[in-house]
Amino acid sequence: MSAQLHLNEAQFIKLREVNKVKLARLEEIQWQYVEDSQQRTAKIAELEAQYEAECGRILTPSQLSLFREEQKRDSSPTPPANSNEGGLG
Structure with a gap:
């Protein structure tokens, strides 16, 4: 997260x-x-x-945008790569 958002030491x-x-x-x-x-x-x-409010106080607007995108990616399940995986049988 630190590298992706390019946090400075204080932000980290x-x-x-x-x-x-x-x-x-x-x-x-x-x-x-x-x-x-x-x-x-x-x-x-x-x-x-x-938590979002605290992050908003710490991060810059561009960092906050990246952070929210990352949260969305983490919260949405990724579909199986093979359509036959994840099913019964």
């Missing part, structure tokens, strides 16, 4: 800390709302919005 340090906090909070939400999937989903969405 800040973003690393934001990522640590996000992961810790995500784990906490998963544990705390294990019985309530709707509340868990809402809290995760809230966490993602806070």
Whole structure:
């Protein structure tokens, strides 16, 4: 991520800390709302919005654009290379 976004040292340090906090909070939400999937989903969405806001404060507009593109790629599943793969039989 650092190389793709061309982060400077200060950005790298800040973003690393934001990522640590996000992961810790995500784990906490998963544990705390294990019985309530709707509340868990809402809290995760809230966490993602806070994370995006923090990234917006750290990254330049062009870096933020690249970051969002990378997130979209990571969140969408890639289809199997061979159309016969991934199926039954």
